[in-house]
Amino acid sequence: MVGRGLSSPADRVLSAAVTVLCCVYLLGFNGAALLTKDDTQFFNHHGFLHIPSVFTPEETLELTTELDWLIDSWADRSPGWSGDWRQVYMDPDIEKKSELVAMHDLYFYSDAWMRAVTHPQLTSAMSQLIGPNVEVHHSTLHVKPPETGHPFPMHQDWAFYQHEDGRYIDVLVHLDDTHAENGEIRFLDGSHKEGARPHVTSNAGGPCTPHLPTDQYRLADTIPVPAKAGDVVCFSIHTVHGSYINQTQRNRRIVRIGYRDPDNRQTAGQSMGRPGMMVQGRRHREPEQPLFSINGPHISRKMKSG
Numbered sequence: 001m002v003g004r005g006l007s008s009p010a011d012r013v014l015s016a017a018v019t020v021l022c023c024v025y026l027l028g029f030n031g032a033a034l035l036t037k038d039d040t041q042f043f044n045h046h047g048f049l050h051i052p053s054v055f056t057p058e059e060t061l062e063l064t065t066e067l068d069w070l071i072d073s074w075a076d077r078s079p080g081w082s083g084d085w086r087q088v089y090m091d092p093d094i095e096k097k098s099e100l101v102a103m104h105d106l107y108f109y110s111d112a113w114m115r116a117v118t119h120p121q122l123t124s125a126m127s128q129l130i131g132p133n134v135e136v137h138h139s140t141l142h143v144k145p146p147e148t149g150h151p152f153p154m155h156q157d158w159a160f161y162q163h164e165d166g167r168y169i170d171v172l173v174h175l176d177d178t179h180a181e182n183g184e185i186r187f188l189d190g191s192h193k194e195g196a197r198p199h200v201t202s203n204a205g206g207p208c209t210p211h212l213p214t215d216q217y218r219l220a221d222t223i224p225v226p227a228k229a230g231d232v233v234c235f236s237i238h239t240v241h242g243s244y245i246n247q248t249q250r251n252r253r254i255v256r257i258g259y260r261d262p263d264n265r266q267t268a269g270q271s272m273g274r275p276g277m278m279v280q281g282r283r284h285r286e287p288e289q290p291l292f293s294i295n296g297p298h299i300s301r302k303m304k305s306g
Ligand SMILES: O=C(O)CCC(=O)C(=O)O
Pocket: 142, 152, 157, 183, 184, 185, 241, 242, 243, 254, 256
């Protein structure tokens, strides 16, 4: 007996199309794997990975609008990272003018950014690279302003938030297309495999921002990873990276999000001791481990006196 309704070629094409659409919907609904096996192998081998179009054009527009509000309302504008590396990366005139606009933990200020760090496809991609349990550690905005926008000396992010092992990935959410002229991110291929490296943390003038010695690590030896707005580029906490100055007339806006396995203990640096949100899986309890404190942050002086 021939099944009713599927006898004509048109019916069969329609039926196949419905099946494909259902599968696509169900895969999306279940947080289907964003990364292929080749992607995860590429990441493990090279220490970085470009994931295109993680955010839709609509999501990217909303995040950009919110970011511009954060830049106007909350972000810091400063000369940026300190150290003798500045004289190597910039000529004296540019060095005096060079600026960085930055702030931390955007999701404390904007719900759009809370949705970005908990984005199901992004966090599921992170669990493909880190393992089933993923915690948000921080987020940080970096804007390279036009023409003199801050270059980044070669470094590992480990130097800023030291952890016991490599189960930590940084994600650069791109709000602008990046290329050579505005200082796209660049990586030292495979450099994550050697783990943490000693950084320069002081110069003749005193303490400085951690960076790798400029005579041993050169941006010219790195691989550029240009990306589009809405893309993310992720890399291991041990991957050596940096970027050139923004020579264009426009801001170059990027937000970094740090994700880790909650079992990967932090030993020093940014946001040390602060619990983050679980965005995939569970936080395992160690024997006798206490619950997190419910004591709030200190009240700022301005608020106290006000
Ligand atoms: O924004 C860049 O070009 C580099 C940023 C960076 O090095 C970092 O976020 O660790």
